[in-house]
Amino acid sequence: MRQRPVPIPRTPAPPCKRGPDVSVAPLVSVVIPAYNRVASIRVAIESVLRQSWTDFELLVVDDGSTDGTQDAVRAIPDPRLRLIETPRNMGASAARNLGIEEARGDWVAFQDSDDEWLPLKLEKQMARLLAPRPEGEAGYVAAYCGMMILGEPHGPVGAPDGRMWPRYFPGPEEGVVEGDLLVPLLRMSLISTQTLVARRDRLREVGGFDPELRALIDWDCVLRLAPLGPIAFVDEPLALQRFSTNSITRDRARKLAAQKRMAEKHAALFAAHPKLSARHHYVMAGGHRIAGDLPGARAELALARKLDPGNARYWGMSLGLAALSLLPGRSPDNGSDLK
Incomplete structure (x- = not known):
């Protein structure tokens, strides 16, 4: 019998400055954590604002940027956009958790400050999440979608494992899976943060994202969500994620340390x-x-x-x-x- 994960300790959030509010609570809250992303934040925000699904608010949590990211956000005139500023850098996980706490929607989606969504992303995911379920089957706690992993702006680059970008994920080697994802997720990380839409109450129940992890943050979060109910999958590339060889090389040590931490943190699941x-x-x-x-x-x-x-x-x-x-x-x- 599966045991529900113990909520992680929260990092206390410092006092924040908040932008203008709107009166009607949306169905979806989109959270973008940002730290020194003045060059890319506008593209990320506009990809959210262009969504065909319009019942959302967009919370940009500026995590102590010093490069003018806040001004770039303020320069975008849209009543759905709200800027939350922290006085110091807390890390992406703590920034996302602050966004979850501030979210008013029943569902929370996540975007990264240097990635893009395609216009139908929220519409297609919400259609799955809100569709009637067969009698006796639990409702979805979350949904994810496919994404294209891109290389440098001027063309595909070679990945360290020999594959070339652009690449669709999850691909044939990962498989297309939905429903009870606990075992597939123990095998590998299938869900990247910018493809995830999850119930706000369930995210709060599992404690959101772990501020102690420096990599594999999304994998850890969905591993704690999976025991709470089925997860839907939209098998289309609705998000664009950009990588470079430099970023992968730089993150190897961090990823390895996170893998070891995951083995310790989820030892009971792996032991089974x-x-x-x-x-x-x-x-x-x-x-x-x-x-x-x-x-x-x-x-x-x-x-x-x-x-x-x-x-x-x-x-x-x-x-x-x-x-x-x-x-x-x-x-x-x-x-x-x-x-």
């Missing part, structure tokens, strides 16, 4: 699914290998083999690491050739 836990350790082994940390990679692989001893992939990587350690001129614990 040993093969999925093994896969998680295998993925972390790959992170250590890319970083040149062969001892760390071997330790994670040992855990993966223990949990799923019949998986040939884990043994294959172990043999590959052993071969690397025997290369002439290489110390067994020197992974400099992998950096």
Whole structure:
């Protein structure tokens, strides 16, 4: 029997300055956290304001920007737009949580300050969320959609795993899934924050986003949402997410630390699914290998083999690491050739 996750401790929010309000509560609140995004915030905001679904408010939580982001937001004259300013930088998770607390809509959607939505995103997701459910089936607690992952503005770039952008996510290797997503989400992160629309009361129930995590924030949040009810999926690219090779390289160490934290934080869930836990350790082994940390990679692989001893992939990587350690001129614990 699944246990509901314990709400995370909240980071106390400092006093905030709030913009003008409107009198009628909307059905949807859209939250954009922003920190020093003066160059991209207008595009992100306008992609929300262009939505065919119009029953929403847009809350931009400026998280202590020092580059004029607040002025860029104020320059957009739309009564649905409300600027919330924090006197210091609290981090994206705390900024989103502040947006959830300020939200008046029954549903909360999230956009990132450097990404874009296509005009039909909210309309198509809300159509799924508000459609009558079969008798006896629980209502959806959230919905997500597909997105296009883009590279640099001047064309596709090569991803570190060999794939090219632009790329549709979730693709064939991830699969198209909806409903009870707990097990699929234990396998991998399927839902990016800017594709998520969730019930406000459920977001508050699980404690929103964890301010202690520096990566995989969306994965952690939806893992806590999944036990509360089914999640719908709109299999269309309704959001655009931009990445660069520099950002991925810069975030490797942060992502690996977050993966370890996820294994600890959701230990009970992973323990109930040993093969999925093994896969998680295998993925972390790959992170250590890319970083040149062969001892760390071997330790994670040992855990993966223990949990799923019949998986040939884990043994294959172990043999590959052993071969690397025997290369002439290489110390067994020197992974400099992998950096």
